[in-house]
Structures are given as C-alpha cells and as structure tokens.
Amino acid sequence: MSTIPKTMSAVLTTGHGGFEVLNYSDSVEVPQPRSDQVLIKVLGAGINNTDINTRTGWYSKSVTGETNSEKLHNLNDDGSWSGQPLNFPLIQGADCCGEIVAVGSDIDLNRIGERVLVRSMQQYAVDYRPFEFWTVGSECDGAFAQYMVAFADESYKIESNWSDIELASIPCAYSTAENLIERSNVKKGEIVLITGASGGVGSAAIQLAKRRGAIVIAVVSKEKINEVQKIGADTIINRDDSLLSILGKEHVDVVIDLVAGKNWGELLDVLKRGARYASSGAIAGPIVELDIRTLYLKDLTLIGCTFQERQVFENLIGYIERNEIKPLLAKSYPLSEIIDAQKDFLSKKYVGKLVLIPFH
Numbered sequence: 001m002s003t004i005p006k007t008m009s010a011v012l013t014t015g016h017g018g019f020e021v022l023n024y025s026d027s028v029e030v031p032q033p034r035s036d037q038v039l040i041k042v043l044g045a046g047i048n049n050t051d052i053n054t055r056t057g058w059y060s061k062s063v064t065g066e067t068n069s070e071k072l073h074n075l076n077d078d079g080s081w082s083g084q085p086l087n088f089p090l091i092q093g094a095d096c097c098g099e100i101v102a103v104g105s106d107i108d109l110n111r112i113g114e115r116v117l118v119r120s121m122q123q124y125a126v127d128y129r130p131f132e133f134w135t136v137g138s139e140c141d142g143a144f145a146q147y148m149v150a151f152a153d154e155s156y157k158i159e160s161n162w163s164d165i166e167l168a169s170i171p172c173a174y175s176t177a178e179n180l181i182e183r184s185n186v187k188k189g190e191i192v193l194i195t196g197a198s199g200g201v202g203s204a205a206i207q208l209a210k211r212r213g214a215i216v217i218a219v220v221s222k223e224k225i226n227e228v229q230k231i232g233a234d235t236i237i238n239r240d241d242s243l244l245s246i247l248g249k250e251h252v253d254v255v256i257d258l259v260a261g262k263n264w265g266e267l268l269d270v271l272k273r274g275a276r277y278a279s280s281g282a283i284a285g286p287i288v289e290l291d292i293r294t295l296y297l298k299d300l301t302l303i304g305c306t307f308q309e310r311q312v313f314e315n316l317i318g319y320i321e322r323n324e325i326k327p328l329l330a331k332s333y334p335l336s337e338i339i340d341a342q343k344d345f346l347s348k349k350y351v352g353k354l355v356l357i358p359f360h
Contacts, residue, residue, distance in 0.1 A: 004039070004101055006030060009358060010145030011338050012089040016057035019339045023089070031141065031149045038111060038152045039102035040118065044168025045143035045335070045356045046095030047345050048200060049281060054080055054092065054138055066261070067283045080138055081306070093143030093356075094120040094136050097168035100155065107152045115164075116155040118143070119313045120172040124151040131307045143168075144335065146358040156313065160320050166327035167320070169353035173200035174208070174316050174325075176280050177256075179308045181208045182315075184254045184278040188213030191251065193243075193270065196258035196283060197233065198224040198351045200328075205256050206231045207325045217252070219243070219259075227351040231328065243270050250298075254278070264288035271300055278303040328352030334360035 010028040014021045033039045049067060053059055058067055060078045080086050096118040100111050122134040136142040136150070158167060180201075186192055192209045196202040197218035209216050210232045218233035225236050237246055239259075243266045255267045255277045261284025268290075271277060277300060295302065319325045330350035333341040335358045345354050 004030060004147070008146035009335060010091050011093075011335065013055055013092050014089045016055065018056070019342070021055060022338055022342075024336050024338065028091075028145065030147045033102060033104040033107075033149045035104040035106040036124075036151055036153070037104045037149045038100045038107060038116075038155055040096060040098035040116065040148050040150055040155065041101045042096055042098045042143050042146055042148055042358045043115075043164035044095075044097045044332075045093045045358065046169045046172065046200070047341055047354045047356065048094050048172045049283065050081065050094055050135065050172065051092050051137060052342060052345065054086070059083070064285065064287045066285045067281075081135060082139070086138065090137070091141035091143075091145050091148070092137040093145070093148075094138075094172040095168050095355075096136065096143035096148060096150070096171065097158075097164050098143075098148070101147075103152065111152065111157075114155075114157045115167075117158050117167060117171055117317065118148075118150045119154045119156065119310075120175060121308050122151060122154045123310065124153045133307060144338065144356065144358075146335075156317050158317060158320065162320065162327055165332050165355045165357060166329050168355045169200070169327050169329050170316060170320065171313075173353060174204045175308055175313050176201045176305070177204035177208050178315055179312045180205060180256050180278045180280055180305050181212065182309075182312055183303050183305050184256065184276045186212050186214050186254055189215065190253035191215045191217065192254045192256060193217045193219065193252045193267070194233075194256045194258075195219045195239075195267070196281065197236075198228050199258065199283075199348070200353045201258055201281065202256075203228070203231055203328050203352055206233050207328075209256070211319070211324055214254075217247070221348075224351055231351075242266065257281070259284045260288050261285045262288075265291065265294075268294045268298070268300060271298065273298045274300070276301045276303060278305050280305040330354055332357055336360075
C-alpha cells in the first residue's frame with residue numbers, strides 16, 4: 001500500500017455562488033477516518049445537477065427559475081437541498097468510486113484495498129431514520145478531492161470489469177433513476193415516459209426501465225435523438241413538440257419527470273387513469289400549474305422521490321456485477337478542470353455522465 005500523504009488536491013466550495021466560489025487547492029489536509037469510517041483514495045468523481053444546484057443555491061424556495069444557468073440564484077442560508085445552512089468551505093462531489101486505503105479502529109483491516117462505490121445518500125449518519133439522510137458533498141465532504149472519508153457501512157465493495165471512471169458515473173444519477181423506477185413500481189409491459197432523457201438520470205432511467213421490461217418513450221432535444229435511441233428507448237419525442245398532440249390522452253402508465261417547467265400539465269394529461277407520476281428534478285423550473293381536477297378525477301398518484309431505501313443502491317451493485325446495465329460515460333477531466341467540466345455539464349451537449357479524475 002502506498003504511503004498516505006498529509007495534504008492533497010481538492011476543490012473547496014467557499015459559499016453559494018458562481019464559479020468564483022470553486023477554489024482548487026493542492027494543500028488541503030487529508031482527512032482522517034473516525035472509528036466507523038474508511039479513508040478512500042478517490043479514483044473518479046461524477047458531476048451531477050445536485051452539485052451545481054447546491055453551489056448556486058437553487059434549492060432555496062425563493063428561486064423559481066430553471067437550473068440550466070450559471071446565473072447566481074440565491075445567497076440565503078436555505079440554498080441546500082435540505083433547506084439547512086451548509087458549513088463552508090465544503091468539498092462537494094456526490095459520486096465516488098475509489099479504493100479504501102485506511103480504516104477506522106472499529107473496521108476490519110481486510111477492507112483495505114477494496115474498490116468501492118459510496119452511497120450518495122447516507123442513512124448511517126442519522127441512525128437509519130426514515131426520510132432522513134446526509135448527501136455526500138452537502139452535509140459532509142465529498143469526492144471532489146484526492147481522498148475522502150465515508151462511513152464503512154455506506155461504502156460498497158464492487159467487483160466489476162468496468163473502469164474506475166465508468167463506475168464513478170453511477171452512484172448519484174443511477175440511484176436517483178432506480179429510486180424513481182422503484183417508487184413508481186414500473187412493471188413489465190408498462191409504457192414509461194421519461195423527460196430529460198439524455199442527461200445522467202434520464203439516460204440511466206431508460207436502461208433501468210428497459211431492464212424491467214417496460215416500453216420507454218424518451219423526451220429529448222432534437223440534436224440528441226440518435227444517441228438516446230442507441231441507449232434503448234422505444235420511441236423518442238422532440239422536447240419542443242406537444243406530448244398531447246403526439247400521444248393523445250391517457251396513453252402512459254408512468255411518467256418519470258426530471259424537467260417540470262411550463263409544459264408540465266401535459267404530463268398528467270397523457271397519463272392513463274390510475275397511473276403514476278414520479279419526480280426528482282425540475283431543470284426547466286420548479287413552479288408548475290396543476291389543475292387539481294386532473295389529479296383526482298383520473299385517480300393519479302404523484303410521487304416525490306428524494307429519500308432512497310438501502311435496497312436501491314444494493315440493486316445497482318448487483319446490476320453492475322451481473323452486467324445488466326452499461327455505463328454511459330461522455331467525457332472525463334482532471335479535477336483541476338472542474339469549472340470547464342461544469343460549464344460543459346450546464347451546456348447539456350453531452351449524453352451520459354461527465355467525470356472528474358483526482359489523480360491524473
């Protein structure tokens with residue numbers, strides 16, 4: 001085992017704001033694991049909407065605009081997903097693939113050397129109370145660094161022939177997608193409509209819904225139709241077209257929505273009676289107009305999906321190890337190029353995930 005240095009490279013987020021609050025440093029102290037933690041050498045760290053939304057303060061209730069912008073959203077204390085003030089400076093990064101290089105006093109030394117994926121939503125920290133958790137890179141330091149600590153109980157050994165950066169594309173986006181699929185109870189033969197289907201969560205949802213035998217309709221921009229078709233969507237609709245005019249009323253069993261925005265009402269119109277709608281994002285804007293009669297006259301179920309049961313991440317580990325899904329890696333960058341990587345992410349020109357490499 002290589003010697004663990006005293007300092008490391010990391011990106012410190014110094015507050016809510018624009019790119020100016022991202023401070024790359026080569027002299028950050030390497031963290032020490034507590035008795036129930038492990039020290040992980042980070043081999044890949046994916047970029048997610050939540051990293052940027054947390055930095056810009058988009059989660060604040062005072063923000064009503066879309067996420068696809070570097071415009072400063074909010075400087076208030078409620079800018080985190082939980083609505084609680086964050087402790088800055090903070091090392092963000094919800095996605096971690098890495099190698100355990102040291103363990104706390106209560107952890108088996110045999111875990112040193114394991115390649116692991118860290119669960120983005122940590123229940124161990126809150127004694128597994130329902131609907132409570134810490135998000136890696138929000139309530140605790142994350143993976144935008146050469147080393148990070150994580151609870152041993154939330155660090156999953158992975159045995160796979162995928163590369164480190166391919167595995168680093170999984171934790172946040174795929175667990176979000178699997179949670180949407182799980183909570184909305186997608187079944188074989190059902191028609192599932194996925195908005196924002198070219199992004200990290202949307203493209204993962206296509207694979208995960210197809211894995212369960214669903215028929216997938218993907219909504220994407222015209223420029224990405226061919227790439228999304230390769231992922232496995234059965235039907236693709238240009239996001240600028242009217243869903244209602246193409247599908248008609250009551251055509252879809254489940255909607256997986258990551259977009260919201262001004263055309264949100266059509267999503268409920270195309271749902272069948274008794275159907276389900278699940279959401280974990282609002283990249284086109286969080287404020288929507290609901291005709292409550294559509295909800296109750298059609299007996300619809302609306303599901304908000306943030307909290308994830310442990311089973312969701314365990315499902316993903318199994319899918320990877322059995323090669324039931326494929327990584328969708330678009331591009332990788334050295335950690336020092338985080339601003340370029342986040343600009344590319346915000347441009348929405350890639351299908352799949354962007355990943356930072358701390359050791360380059």
